[in-house]
Amino acid sequence: MSDTTQDGQVLTTQDGRPLKAALGRALFREKLRAFLLVAPLLIFILITFVAPIIDMLHRSVENSIVEETLPKTVVALQEWDSGSGDVPDEVVFAALYDDMVIAVDEKTHTRLGSRLNYEQSGISSLFRKTGRRIKRMDEGEPLKDQFLAADKKWGDVTTWQVLKQFSPSYTGGYFLNAFDAKLGPEGVELKPADERIYLFLFGRTLFLSTVITLSCLLLGYPIAFLLAALPLRTSNLLMILVLLPFWTSLLVRTSAWKVLLQQQGVINDFLVWINLISDSGRLVMINNQTGTIIAMTHILLPFMILPLYSVMKTISPTYVRAAKSLGANDWTAFWRVYFPQSVPGIGAGAVLVFILSIGYYITPELVGGTSGIFISNRIAYHISSSLNWGLAAALGTLLLVAVLVLFVVYDKIVGIDNVKLG
Amino acid sequence: MANNRGAAVKYDSVQKSYDGESLVVKNLNLDIPPGEFLTMLGPSGSGKTTCLMMLAGFEPATHGEIYLNDRPINNVQPHKRGIGMVFQNYALFPHMTVAENLAFPLQVRNVGKAEQAEKVQHALDMVELGAFGNRRPAQLSGGQQQRVAVARALVFDPELVLMDEPLGALDKQLREQMQYEIKHIHENLGVTVVYVTHDQTEALTMSDRVAVFNDGVIQQLSTPDDLYEDPQNSFVAQFIGENNKLNGKVVGVDGEECLVELDDGTQLKADKVNVSAIGDMTTLSLRPERVEFDTNDTMDNLVNGRIEELIYLGDHIRVRMNVAGNDEFIVKVRNRGEKRKLHVGETVQVGWAMNDCKALDAVA
Numbered sequence: 001m002s003d004t005t006q007d008g009q010v011l012t013t014q015d016g017r018p019l020k021a022a023l024g025r026a027l028f029r030e031k032l033r034a035f036l037l038v039a040p041l042l043i044f045i046l047i048t049f050v051a052p053i054i055d056m057l058h059r060s061v062e063n064s065i066v067e068e069t070l071p072k073t074v075v076a077l078q079e080w081d082s083g084s085g086d087v088p089d090e091v092v093f094a095a096l097y098d099d100m101v102i103a104v105d106e107k108t109h110t111r112l113g114s115r116l117n118y119e120q121s122g123i124s125s126l127f128r129k130t131g132r133r134i135k136r137m138d139e140g141e142p143l144k145d146q147f148l149a150a151d152k153k154w155g156d157v158t159t160w161q162v163l164k165q166f167s168p169s170y171t172g173g174y175f176l177n178a179f180d181a182k183l184g185p186e187g188v189e190l191k192p193a194d195e196r197i198y199l200f201l202f203g204r205t206l207f208l209s210t211v212i213t214l215s216c217l218l219l220g221y222p223i224a225f226l227l228a229a230l231p232l233r234t235s236n237l238l239m240i241l242v243l244l245p246f247w248t249s250l251l252v253r254t255s256a257w258k259v260l261l262q263q264q265g266v267i268n269d270f271l272v273w274i275n276l277i278s279d280s281g282r283l284v285m286i287n288n289q290t291g292t293i294i295a296m297t298h299i300l301l302p303f304m305i306l307p308l309y310s311v312m313k314t315i316s317p318t319y320v321r322a323a324k325s326l327g328a329n330d331w332t333a334f335w336r337v338y339f340p341q342s343v344p345g346i347g348a349g350a351v352l353v354f355i356l357s358i359g360y361y362i363t364p365e366l367v368g369g370t371s372g373i374f375i376s377n378r379i380a381y382h383i384s385s386s387l388n389w390g391l392a393a394a395l396g397t398l399l400l401v402a403v404l405v406l407f408v409v410y411d412k413i414v415g416i417d418n419v420k421l422g
Numbered sequence: 423m424a425n426n427r428g429a430a431v432k433y434d435s436v437q438k439s440y441d442g443e444s445l446v447v448k449n450l451n452l453d454i455p456p457g458e459f460l461t462m463l464g465p466s467g468s469g470k471t472t473c474l475m476m477l478a479g480f481e482p483a484t485h486g487e488i489y490l491n492d493r494p495i496n497n498v499q500p501h502k503r504g505i506g507m508v509f510q511n512y513a514l515f516p517h518m519t520v521a522e523n524l525a526f527p528l529q530v531r532n533v534g535k536a537e538q539a540e541k542v543q544h545a546l547d548m549v550e551l552g553a554f555g556n557r558r559p560a561q562l563s564g565g566q567q568q569r570v571a572v573a574r575a576l577v578f579d580p581e582l583v584l585m586d587e588p589l590g591a592l593d594k595q596l597r598e599q600m601q602y603e604i605k606h607i608h609e610n611l612g613v614t615v616v617y618v619t620h621d622q623t624e625a626l627t628m629s630d631r632v633a634v635f636n637d638g639v640i641q642q643l644s645t646p647d648d649l650y651e652d653p654q655n656s657f658v659a660q661f662i663g664e665n666n667k668l669n670g671k672v673v674g675v676d677g678e679e680c681l682v683e684l685d686d687g688t689q690l691k692a693d694k695v696n697v698s699a700i701g702d703m704t705t706l707s708l709r710p711e712r713v714e715f716d717t718n719d720t721m722d723n724l725v726n727g728r729i730e731e732l733i734y735l736g737d738h739i740r741v742r743m744n745v746a747g748n749d750e751f752i753v754k755v756r757n758r759g760e761k762r763k764l765h766v767g768e769t770v771q772v773g774w775a776m777n778d779c780k781a782l783d784a785v786a
Contacts (some may be wrong), residue, residue: 321480322513324500326527327578333501336526340517 053400060393063171066163069112070099074167082161087154093143097134104131118388119173119182120162126153174394198378198395202402205375208292209357215297216304216353217346224308224345228315242305250299254366257295261286261367287369295367296357303356304349311345347414355403375399428457428614429491429581431477436486438472438638446472448638450486454616456581459608461617463625464635465661473635474584474618479503490582501530506575506583506613510590512567514559520546520570521555527578545573548607565596572604576611585617589624601627622662626650634658650709655696656782659707666713666751668706669784672697680781682706688746691722692781703784710740710752712778715770722776727751728769739764745772 011019067074072095080088103109113127133150137143147154165183166173173183180196181188190196223242227235245253260266268282277283285291315338323333361376368377375395382392410416431454438447447469454460462470475481477488479500487494495503514523524542533541546552549569559567568588575583585604589597605628608615619625625632626646634641634649634657642654653659660667673689674681680694682704690706697704717724727745738754741764745751753772755764764770 316511316513318509318511318513319515321478321500322507322509323515323526324480325478325503325505325507325584326530326574327501327504328526328530329499329501332530337515341515 056393056396058393059390060174060397061170061172062390063166063173064169065112065115066167067169069103069108070096070163070167072096073099073163077160077164077167080160080164082157082164085157087144087157088160090142090144093147093154096147097137097139097143100130100134104134114387116162116166118177118391119166120158122153123159123162126151126159130154174390175398177391178394178398198375201373201375201378202398205358205399206402208289208296208372208374209354211293212296212300212357213304213350213354215293216301217350219297220301220304220308220349221342221346224305224312227305227309228312229317239309242302245299246302250362251366253299254295254363257291257298257367258286261291261294286367287372289368289372291367291369292364292372292374295363296360299363300353300356303352307348307352308342308345311348312342315341343414347410351407351410354406358403359399427581427612430454430456430489431582431614431616432489432492433473433477434487434489436473436476436483436488438469438476438481439484445484446638447476450640452633452640452643454614457612457614459605459615459617459628459630461619461625461629461632462635463619463622463632463661465620468635469638470618470633470635471586474586474616477616478505478507478584504578504580504582506578506580508571508575508583508585508588510587512559512571512588512591514567514570514574516559518558519555520551520557520559520562523559523570524555524574524577527574531578541577545577548576549573549603564592565600568592568600569603572607576607576613580613582614582616585615587619588617589619589621597624598627604628626662634661636661652695653707653780653782656705656707656785659780659782660785664710664752664754666706666708666710666748667785668708668746668748668751670704670706672700672702672704672781675700679776680704682781684746686747688725690725690779691776692779693777695780696782704781705783705785707780707782708774708778710754711738711756713753713772713774715753715755715764715772717771717773721773723779724771724773726769726771729764729766732764732766743772 013019013022073092076092076095077088080092100109103112109127109131110124113124116127117124129151130147137146137150144154153159165171176182176188178198180191180199182191183189223238227238227242230238258265262268263282263284263286265286267285268277271277272279272282285294319337319341320333323337324330328336358374359376360374361380364372364374365377365380368374376399379392379395379399382388382395407416431452433450433452436447436450437445439445450469450473462473464470472481476483479495479498483496487496489495490503490505514520515526518526521542524545525538528538528541542555543552546555549572551566551569551573554562554566554570559570562570568591571588575585588604589600592600601624604615608628617625617628626649629646631643631645632649633643636657642649642658644652649658649662653662656667659665668682668684668690670682670684670690672680673683675694678694680692680697681689682692683689692704692706714721725745727743729741729743730749731742733740733742736757738756741753741755742749743751743753
């Protein structure tokens with residue numbers, strides 16, 4: 001080593017190069033090696049996880065379709081005052097005619113129609129109808145009248161209001177929709193009560209996830225406690241039983257619940273047979289919230305038991321013995337000494353189960369009926385059936401934000417360093 | 423004892439089996455008077471910890487009865503026995519501060535808040551950790567944790583304190599220091615202490631009496647000096663301190679003395695401890711520091727031996743010799759500075775008194 005000084009001078013190696021640079025060079029190969037080892041996974045995650053999330057965030061606000069399909073109209077509409085209550089003048093209709101001719105040529109007008117239909121029903125058919133008529137229109141005649149003749153909705157102010165409102169290439173409309181809100185004349189307002197659905201669904205998702213997490217905890221804690229207390233050989237056997245569900249297809253397990261829980265199913269038959277309920281009073285346990293809670297608790301239980309077990313395994317039995325020798329009875333020893341030490345496991349298990357259940361899709365879809373479905377089922381609907389990907393993306397983003405917020409809240413209350421998986 | 427407030431403990435023909443096939447503790451009878459510091463000493467698997475756990479109430483006795491102050495406690499729950507206990511790894515509650523740990527036994531006894539605080543502080547002062555009440559156990563060193571564990575076991579004024587190898591996790595120096603501290607605390611408080619260890623130095627340093635366990639049986643129960651000076655059998659002689667073994671056969675008995683002929687024909691006089699009649703096989707036990715190089719004719723036993731190895735240890739010199747065919751014969755010579763010259767390969771005469779040589783049961 002060179003003579004090193006403590007008074008702020010740069011330390012150097014024997015040949016006078018800065019020590020830090022020399023160290024950096026020496027460690028570079030190691031760092032490169034480490035990076036190359038994680039690179040495949042990193043790239044995989046970037047492509048399959050980060051990129052889709054960014055795309056989703058983008059889709060939830062992206063709205064360039066109006067500007068791309070009707071460029072001239074969008075420019076012309078800038079002059080128009082949407083609060084005036086009058087339909088735009090001839091100039092705007094002329095621009096609309098030019099845009100529509102091109103759009104019909106390229107067959108993009110129907111896509112725009114379906115996009116705007118999410119905001120105002122009826123616009124889809126308006127664009128189809130106009131698209132069919134556009135070739136018969138005469139450029140020389142006043143175009144406004146010809147459009148009105150093609151479909152009188154062109155004379156409706158709200159049609160134009162919607163068109164103007166969604167002409168910018170970015171919009172908050174999907175998010176407003178996801179909050180059951182819309183942009184009315186006086187700014188943001190909630191939709192009429194009979195059209196609200198998403199806030200309610202979010203609420204139900206959170207509520208059911210909480211119930212499922214709690215029931216997983218209630219059922220899982222004693223099992224994990226037993227597993228941790230038993231000798232290794234016995235606990236390994238029991239652990240296999242706990243993990244058994246993992247080795248069975250999710251679909252099979254969920255279908256099995258259908259067999260068990262339905263009104264002509266095993267449980268109801270048994271209850272009728274022992275005369276606990278009458279044949280006419282069979283319990284409704286599936287295709288509702290009860291079905292969702294039972295099936296999902298069963299499926300997510302291992303995710304609660306495993307972190308609990310691994311934390312409890314590290315709690316030495318001498319703590320409880322010590323507590324008893326100090327005069328605590330069984331309950332006090334458990335509650336004051338054992339339980340606080342198992343809290344990190346509860347935290348880890350609860351976060352895991354809650355986050356998994358908040359985005360669960362298959363099980364609620366199969367056994368949830370209408371009253372037991374989650375927000376994720378609605379997202380899936382918008383992706384595969386209604387094709388409103390923007391709204392699906394906005395709902396997904398909200399779900400993501402909700403999870404992050406809960407995570408922060410959890411960190412504030414319990415502390416994230418209090419979460420242990422083992 | 424300054425102020426004797428300890429409890430009396432009595433094991434009455436206690437047996438313990440875990441599997442129903444073998445006994446871990448075989449017929450234990452033990453009386454511990456109030457205020458005594460009794461150590462259960464033995465190798466691992468000798469049943470000493472099991473005995474302690476039965477007393478604490480964590481293991482039920484398979485047979486027999488344990489009495490605490492003449493009250494049978496076999497059916498008393500551990501938390502109702504009022505016995506303080508210090509565990510091997512301290513078992514301080516990691517989620518509580520030191521003060522909370524100490525307050526725990528008082529809280530479960532519904533002691534008033536003010537009295538709690540006073541007792542906790544008093545106990546902390548006793549182990550010289552008065553300023554550490556707000557720390558977490560993880561923020562303390564091993565020795566400090568150990569003291570907290572001792573303070574916690576004493577804070578509720580138990581009459582009996584059990585310690586299960588409490589110093590096992592400490593380094594040598596700290597262990598010695600803690601031995602004295604625990605001994606002094608015991609002397610000041612006058613509680614009965616039952617201490618379990620496999621470290622014979624610890625047992626000799628601290629105890630009033632030591633019970634040497636092996637194979638589920640108390641091999642010997644006596645004061646530390648008796649244990650060292652008068653081992654009752656070969657196991658105790660081997661286990662406590664260093665020991666030379668000489669195997670032979672009894673050829674003559676005269677009251678408390680006996681004459682033993684070694685395998686090579688050498689005849690030695692020895693204390694008759696664990697042999698009964700002529701013809702018995704025996705193992706002679708002899709402490710290395712009792713063997714003298716400065717022999718004279720008044721000594722009971724005089725033998726020639728060859729010096730095999732010299733090890734210089736500062737305060738004394740260890741001499742490994744071949745005596746009567748046994749080349750593991752160790753002699754400790756005090757380093758007195760006059761530089762008695764010993765050389766490897768030399769054959770010299772060594773001698774010792776009859777009383778220092780014990781004829782015990784034969785070991786292979």
